[in-house]
Amino acid sequence: MFVVRTLAASTNKNNSYFTYSCLSVPLFNQKKRNRIPLTSTPSENEFFSHSEYMASLGSIFWCSPKAPVEQTGHPTICSTPAAWQQQTCSWTGPCSESLWTYSTSIQSWKQKVPFINHLTIIKPAIENSLRILTAVIDGMRHWSQFRDKVPYLFEIFATLDSAVTLGRYGAKNFLIRDGKDVVQCVFYENQVLPRLIRGQVHRCVGNYDRSRDVLICVSVRPGLPSELRNAQEAVKACDAEMRLLVKLLSEV
């Protein structure tokens, strides 16, 4: 999925300037059989066919309604803004350079930076729905640093390493360990906790609170031997997915 930035031009009383903003506008050439409406700035949960999308691209220049501009048949395509020939324009947005410059020699606007002749793809939008990751305790601590960007719960298979103690508001506290790593767990009574046996492997699913270094469990039960055999494979696959996700996040 891609997020697309479109250019918005607006005028005020003093001088005209381009502001850089994201507008979601209906795009042209929606084929009749297209089930999904195409917009220039799709919301994170929208999906559309890339092949249809790319086939109908043209140069995009979104003009404010006040500026009289030539329009092709499509409301979102404008040719060069003839009405702005007398004004200077500059970017106030993230781009420090103005993209358009008025050339007196040719009496027309010229693109300074060759504008890519299709929608500028700025960044890949990242799948934002809940994920459930199988991880080891160390991995959970590592991946949790991205938790504010993408939501996920963790599934951990680890050995019960303490007695279960009772805390405030019906909270059950205990430690779990895998290898050298230990983490504090807390379980609030939304269901009856099965009897947990110290020294046995259990499966905990929950939300890791990075600031308190606590796994807030919503599901706790003894782990099956067959599950433990599988867990490593799931951890590998989830780690690979997370590496990819982190890479995408860093490119933003």
Place this chain on the structure above:
Amino acid sequence: TYSWDRETIQLMQTLIPKESLLFIADAKITFDSFRGSMVATVNSRSIITVNPGKKPQQHLQKHNIRWNETPEDSITDVYTVRQLKQKAQENPEAFFGITYSFISKLDLDSSVSKVIRTRCSRCKFLVPEDMSCTNQLCPGRDQVFSAATCFDLLVDLSDHTGTLQACHLRSPMAEKTLGCTVKEFTSLTDDKRTKMKWRLLLERCKIYVKVVPSAKIKTGVRGTILACSLADPGEVKQHMSTVFQSHV
């Protein structure tokens, strides 16, 4: 000449479209010039059996006609949640697949109306409880109203690649998944419903799903669960291994 057999007509009125299976022996096949095609007509010698037993079904299978086939028989492709969504984007047609995902939403212990709905027996329209069918085109409109209660849940499926929200889990698949009938469910205490919920909630399941791209839904995808059971860890391991390979 057509035989307007009163008994046959009455029989047809009791049948449920897309559900009743008919085995018809000795139907008369003729060319109908009005319709421009071959038509089958029942006469006094025809025998109609409604919902015949296994042998005719095997006969259908032999001729590659699918009927009441269990999903396990024919669906083999395994997908992650992301792959299900991607395929729905690329394809306007419905498709079937298996996913080894966690059930991340299963509101069995909230209001009962989120779990059980009433449908007209004739046309399957949802109806408010104890009222007659509101469907103008219902074939049973002139008859005594008859309704059936059924499971009609919305379930979320999640894995490490994302969540497929609001998948339908309806009767009769729900009965198999939950392990109880509608009647049994309605008589359960809240505690028992909660317990039933946690048997599946946040557990990894093997889910056979039908995915339909849909412009009506925000996510563009609608899933329907055809079968759901706790996943065998050995199978999950296999699947995870494949998923991992695809990253490498």
